[in-house]
Amino acid sequence: MSRLDRSLIAGLPMFKGLAPADLDRILLQARSLRIAKDQTVFEQEGEAQSFFLLLDGHVRVVKTTPDGQQVIVRYISPGELMGIAHALGRTTYPASAIAAVDCVVLAWPDHIWPELAESFPSFGTGTYKTVGTRLQETQSRVVELATEQVEQRVAHALLRLVKQTGRKTDEGILIDFPISRQDIAEMTGTTLHTVSRLLTAWEEKGLVKSGRQKVTVVEPHRLFALAEGRADKS
Amino acid sequence: MSRLDRSLIAGLPMFKGLAPADLDRILLQARSLRIAKDQTVFEQEGEAQSFFLLLDGHVRVVKTTPDGQQVIVRYISPGELMGIAHALGRTTYPASAIAAVDCVVLAWPDHIWPELAESFPSFGTGTYKTVGTRLQETQSRVVELATEQVEQRVAHALLRLVKQTGRKTDEGILIDFPISRQDIAEMTGTTLHTVSRLLTAWEEKGLVKSGRQKVTVVEPHRLFALAEGRADKS
DNA sequence: GAGACACTTTGATCCAGCGCAAATCGCCGC
DNA sequence: GCGGCGATTTGCGCTGGATCAAAGTGTCTC
Incomplete structure (x- = not known):
């Protein structure tokens, strides 16, 4: 040591x-x-x-x-x-x-x-x-x-990871270890397919950027609004 | 005291x-x-x-x-x-x-x-x-x-209550305090409607007997089989 | 024992998200 | 640079349960 x-x-x-x-x-x-x-x-x-x-x-x-x-x-x-x-x-x-x-x-x-x-x-x-x-x-x-829809649960999961292990980059806050769609699905009780669809939807809205085993949260506050169930315009 | x-x-x-x-x-x-x-x-x-x-x-x-x-x-x-x-x-x-x-x-x-x-x-x-x-x-x-269907979750919840507070009666094991469909729903992340339907279905199969704010488990082992995801014939 | 109230049942409809399948993509080793 | 493989995307159909609505029932009060 x-x-x-x-x-x-x-x-x-x-x-x-x-x-x-x-x-x-x-x-x-x-x-x-x-x-x-x-x-x-x-x-x-x-x-x-x-x-x-x-x-x-x-x-x-x-x-x-x-x-x-x-x-x-x-x-x-x-x-x-x-x-x-x-x-x-x-x-x-x-x-x-x-x-x-x-x-x-x-x-x-x-x-x-x-x-x-x-x-x-x-x-x-x-x-x-x-x-x-x-x-x-x-x-x-x-x-x-017990109470939230899949979209909110995934949003919460990402935010938790961001808080726990987020690393600031010039694109946003990066989750600092390789994480797959499957992993996120296993954190939230859903399927990798649904996670994938959510991430692409969020990417189009500019909330996140993601790639192979990699997720960067670009706009944490808007993601947070989603997690809280407040709908997101745009 | x-x-x-x-x-x-x-x-x-x-x-x-x-x-x-x-x-x-x-x-x-x-x-x-x-x-x-x-x-x-x-x-x-x-x-x-x-x-x-x-x-x-x-x-x-x-x-x-x-x-x-x-x-x-x-x-x-x-x-x-x-x-x-x-x-x-x-x-x-x-x-x-x-x-x-x-x-x-x-x-x-x-x-x-x-x-x-x-x-x-x-x-x-x-x-x-x-x-x-x-x-x-x-x-x-x-x-x-994260992994089970509603039916299994409700079965698990009931079994947990039976183990924790079950009182033997001549009809089976009674959950020893008033409990409503709504309560069971709030334990399992579902709605009272779904719980009600499940209980009536189970009652027809002879697994449980239930009434207003009252549930008696008649056949714990068969309910357990359900909870484990093994389908129940009859 | 009439009425009220809370709990429960049951029907009908709808849709979020799953399962399946197939195509695509990015990365690694050789 | 060429496979090859694991990760990802995307389309489509289906269904478990939610939601909405209404009727039924047990229990308590007065």
Whole structure:
């Protein structure tokens, strides 16, 4: 782990306020892994043996139904924890995590969780707050799925990605990792066909620019209006 | 609070393993409330001032969208905590809680949460596990909403209620509080009309018996088969 | 026990979005 | 530069459920 990583880590919410020596003690128990694009970090149903901190890259968390359909639960960005199932009383991962690009992660053996949480209360509570936040985000998605039309759901999904991983370019805000129509469909409970049609329609209206595995949001505010159900003139 | 309540409480997961004296100290800080049917325990957007333990009754947790549509996030059963927003770093309730029947709840002032969690680690971790469980349940609902047809979703919803609050009767398993077609629709992202049609169809097949604000599941296994997408002959 | 009200059923119509199929396009490796 | 393959676009028909409308039914109040 580089010096750079270390200073990045120290700034993360769950490590905030830790004495440098304590931070070292925690970090020493982790090993650093390089995960190639499309490799899995952990697998649904797999026995939970580690929890992870994403240092660099983007990870897709996916649930697969018995009949093979996939749903993207969320994307993990650098600085976020993942696979903390065990910390929450599970012994098995509830979803798979797949690298959307080449990634670097820190992995801790699961069994040290209780010790960590106990020795460093701020680490524990920080993490629990994260879980609380995710619960609320997930509940919002339930509301979305239950009440909104496909167009609004896709708009919301894009805006969420923009906020989470958007990178400013001269054309607009680019979603900073390769993402296909299929991926967007799996985030919103629709089909790649419908997503494709929506994107071309939006492109004609100048809301977005998109290409192969790439989406740039040109006019976030107008897209937001769409997401809120306000119809878009022009 | 009656002696009966006290022994019930002592058996709950988050109070397990607490010395009786400690339990008393915690309970003394709560006040007991009676909530009439259809009254709200706390309100969406309201400033979080308390968290609650449901002692008796059933509570509906509801999110309302800006345009007035409602979604039932979950039902709370006796022995469950609710309104723990603040414990998870929120200052405001993300949903409303409405008594489905006359209820009895314990209410603690929010500000004692940190003290409680610190003094009684098992209380803290127990609660966090609950949150973890709810996160996973909610994620499963996202998967359901994203991949299943209405019929399967409604079947799943009923089975969940049966498991959570089912009471055995001579006709089958009765959902133990008044529940309308509209309620079921709000749990599954559909309309009361569609739910009504489904229930009548199922009734003809002998899967359920239902009436005004009342559903009895007669053949859970066949309903389960439906929920799983396996078609039902007969 | 009459009336009112809330809940439920049922019919009829409509359309958003899915499924299927086929063509096209962009990118990679050789 | 030439395949080849995965991603995308686009057309078309179909249908699961929503929407709209109206009638029926159980329960409570006075």
